[in-house]
Amino acid sequence: MRKLYVVLSLVFLLFSCAKEAQEVNYITISSKGDPIELKHDEEILSSADRDNVRMAESIFGHKGSSKCASTSLVSHIFQGGEFDWIKVERGYMETVQSSPREYLFCNPNSILGSFNHATTSIIQSLKETENLISYTDYIFPKIELRVAPLISEVQRRQSGNTYYDKREFLVNNAFYTNYPMTNRKHKYLMTFLPQGKTAFGVPFSGVMLWNIPFVPSHEYGHHIFSQLFKNESLVKGHACFNTVIAEEELKPADSAKVVRSLNEAFADVIGQLSHNKKENFKGVNCFEKIRDIHSSSYADGEQKKLTSRFLQKFLNPSYKVYTSCNQTLHPRIHHFGATLARGIYKLIEHLPIEQKMEALFSWVEQMGKAIQAHHPPKYSLKVALELLLDNVYDKSNMDKRVCAQFNKYFPVFATNKCL
Numbered sequence: 001m002r003k004l005y006v007v008l009s010l011v012f013l014l015f016s017c018a019k020e021a022q023e024v025n026y027i028t029i030s031s032k033g034d035p036i037e038l039k040h041d042e043e044i045l046s047s048a049d050r051d052n053v054r055m056a057e058s059i060f061g062h063k064g065s066s067k068c069a070s071t072s073l074v075s076h077i078f079q080g081g082e083f084d085w086i087k088v089e090r091g092y093m094e095t096v097q098s099s100p101r102e103y104l105f106c107n108p109n110s111i112l113g114s115f116n117h118a119t120t121s122i123i124q125s126l127k128e129t130e131n132l133i134s135y136t137d138y139i140f141p142k143i144e145l146r147v148a149p150l151i152s153e154v155q156r157r158q159s160g161n162t163y164y165d166k167r168e169f170l171v172n173n174a175f176y177t178n179y180p181m182t183n184r185k186h187k188y189l190m191t192f193l194p195q196g197k198t199a200f201g202v203p204f205s206g207v208m209l210w211n212i213p214f215v216p217s218h219e220y221g222h223h224i225f226s227q228l229f230k231n232e233s234l235v236k237g238h239a240c241f242n243t244v245i246a247e248e249e250l251k252p253a254d255s256a257k258v259v260r261s262l263n264e265a266f267a268d269v270i271g272q273l274s275h276n277k278k279e280n281f282k283g284v285n286c287f288e289k290i291r292d293i294h295s296s297s298y299a300d301g302e303q304k305k306l307t308s309r310f311l312q313k314f315l316n317p318s319y320k321v322y323t324s325c326n327q328t329l330h331p332r333i334h335h336f337g338a339t340l341a342r343g344i345y346k347l348i349e350h351l352p353i354e355q356k357m358e359a360l361f362s363w364v365e366q367m368g369k370a371i372q373a374h375h376p377p378k379y380s381l382k383v384a385l386e387l388l389l390d391n392v393y394d395k396s397n398m399d400k401r402v403c404a405q406f407n408k409y410f411p412v413f414a415t416n417k418c419l
């Protein structure tokens with residue numbers, strides 16, 4: 001019956017709208033609001049909008065740049081466009097309402113708050129990740145990039161022959177998807193939603209996600225993870241920078257959720273290694289401590305260490321009340337992933353960069369073979385972290401400090417392997 005509904009929706013969209021329709025898998029995006037639309041270079045931003053952008057950048061220091069760069073990681077870049085994502089049982093169906101514009105040339109004089117300025121900022125970030133990957137022999141398939149599309153989430157109700165749509169714009173997030181889309185060329189897609197005003201104002205202190213260099217590299221980290229892990233049933237796309245918790249995150253964890261958390265952690269480590277500086281999120285509310293790999297604790301003081309208590313709160317969520325984006329939300333894959341990310345980073349910290357990358361990449365390949373969806377979640381996590389330890393221990397020529405770090409950051413799985 002569910003499949004029938006999806007098929008019927010597809011038929012309806014194809015024939016009634018005569019627009020291209022695609023199924024978009026499993027993305028839960030809880031950020032909705034009024035998008036702050038970017039402009040093409042020939043258009044002019046209102047002076048008020050321009051002042052807002054300038055103020056955020058001058059206060060928080062996360063500047064986009066108009067310096068031209070190129071990266072071989074990306075095949076095509078599309079700016080803007082309007083899409084409807086119609087909610088169906090397992091995700092969304094996409095229809096194109098107006099086509100995006102393909103980005104072909106860098107304009108070194110692009111205007112702050114323009115598509116080209118945002119695009120250049122993303123490319124510069126990805127260039128750093130390309131440099132990081134060049135320490136390995138790996139070559140990954142190129143991705144496509146979608147910059148600030150206007151995506152409306154459409155919840156459709158049918159009464160007789162009439163459809164009632166509730167429409168909300170998706171804003172303030174970035175995500176990577178890795179599923180094949182049958183009628184479209186791209187298979188690997190990185191999307192940056194526009195910044196927007198929500199019921200709580202403009203999040204992240206007004207800083208646009210593409211102006212935080214960590215963010216595009218984090219998204220590309222998901223591409224690497226998905227290519228190495230291979231088990232597609234366990235690797236799904238998910239929005240990476242929600243400020244409110246999605247209901248499905250409060251369900252008891254399974255192995256797929258463990259893998260999603262490991263995926264987030266890996267992406268954070270790639271983001272950090274691509275931009276090897278402290279305070280990648282300085283001044284950006286909601287992320288400043290939570291997602292900064294150098295921060296030993298969350299904003300509310302919770303330590304980033306995988307204790308038995310911490311793990312239990314992830315496996316069996318009991319959250320009912322959400323008070324602030326700075327609260328530690330153990331069941332959330334990004335928060336739980338931040339503790340994993342810090343532990344992973346600390347484990348490889350002393351290795352030369354080539355060995356860091358070798359250890360990380362071979363770890364993900366081995367995890368993809370070892371973890372199965374039917375395994376109990378705690379078992380899957382234990383297998384994953386022990387594989388990490390094995391890889392790093394080997395690369396470090398059996399340096400005992402590796403085990404000491406492992407036991408410090410993952411005490412629930414403490415080992416005596418180095419004795």
Ligand SMILES: [Zn+2]
Nearest residue numbers: 239240264267
């Ligand atoms: Zn992510």
